[in-house]
Amino acid sequence: MSSAKPQNVLVAGGAGFLGSHLCDALIADGAHVICVDNLLTSSGENLRHLRRSPRFTFIEADIIDELPASALPRRLDRVFNLACAASPPLYQADPEHTMMTNVLGTRNLLRLAERHRARFLQASTSEVYGDPEVHPQVEAYWGNVNCTGPRACYDEGKRAAEALCFDFDRARRVELRLVRIFNTYGPRMQPDDGRIVSNVITQALSGADITVYGDGSQTRSFCYVDDLVEGMTRLMAHDGPQPGPVNLGNPNEQTVRKLVEDVLALTGHRSAVTYHPLPQDDPRRRKPDISRAREVLGWVPRTPLAEGLRRTLEWFRKAEAPATVANEASGAAMPLSAD
Structure with missing residues (x-):
């Protein structure tokens, strides 16, 4: 952190997969963390180990509503x-709430940061690039998003949130940092969240057929959660000029079919692979250009996919995660999350 004194840091969405790992890193760095989460798509179990820490406070609340001032410290240094749910089955279950979380919720937190003169980091997503026509994706690319499709509540919600953040920044109302997150995986992923890594792992561990949408040739770039969190904290601590959006992800692109092969090799299972139609607007290719993160933050992902998958598999084994994933239970083809 850029300040020598302990900082008061608010983490909205801190009970989620990525947010809980961020809370861990911030507390390990000496911060006082105020975690805000409505627990609709996250889990309090992700925070169980932090509950006894004197430097951790949990507030169950929805950022669509203004946070109660009485529950917050007098000073916030970082927000x-x-x-926002990043899993397609979850964010599509209540698209209105997803959109309002991104727009009203982001506005509420921006105003909160403005009142406290706190630096503000917005977690955006590679989904703002849609089904990209530029490859790899650079931050200057405006994207190819279907604004009326089933993913729009998330994709366009995040794009609207970005616009709002940069309006606040241009007006000097907040000091903004904004990250666009590509596929991230690791321990604490929910087994039923519809993401490709958790889907394949839970199915492989149970011996069930592996569900692949499309022919498996579509690509993703998988970043281990610890690397992603390091990038986020480096960006928040960056004291130089506002760098604009920053892609964070692993540029090691591979096909979904290869991911399935890697997971099956690690588990030693021989599950069959079943192929289903590719959902509407599902990106065909996804790979970040991380030149800006490398130049501005000195950041590159360090965890090889094989090692990250091994750690993630171990966590799923210990958690005894259920084998049924959300898209199987519903019988509907669900798009793969890019976060």
Whole structure:
């Protein structure tokens, strides 16, 4: 952190997969963390180990509503906004709430940061690039998003949140940092959240057929959660000029079919693979250009995919995660999350 004194840091969405790892890193760095989460798509179990820490406070609240001032410290130094479901089955279950979380929720947190003169980090997403026509994706690319499709509540919600953040920044109302997150995986992923890594792992561990949408040739770039969190904290601590959006992800692109092969090799299972139609607007290719993160932050992901998958598999084994994933239970083809 850039300040020598302990900082008061608010993490919205801190009970989620990524948010809980961020809370861990901030507390380990000496911060006082105020975690805000409505627990609609996250889990309090992700925070169980932090509950006894004198430097951790949990507030169950929805950022669509203004946070109660009485529950907050007198001073906030940093505000991280990670509050939105990133899993397609979850964000599509209540698209209105998803959109309002991104727009009203982000506005509420921006205003909160403005009142406290706190630096503000917005967790955006590679989904703002849609089904990209530029590859790899650079921050200057405006994207190819279907604004009326089933993913729009999330994709366009995040794009609107970005616009709002940069309006606040241009007006000098907040000091903004904004990250666009590419596929991230690791321990504490929910087994039923519809993301490709958790889907494949839970199915492989149970011996069930592996569900692949499309022919498996579509690509993703998988970043281990610890690397992603390091990038986020480096960006928040960056004291130089506002760098604009920053892609964070692993540029090691591979096909979904290869991911399935890697997971099956690690588990030693021989599950069959079943192929289903590719959902509407599902990106065909996804790979970040991380030149800006490398130049501005000195950041590159360090965890090889094989090692990250091994750690993630171990966590799922210990958690005894259920084998049924959300898209199987519903019988509907669900798009793969890019976060």
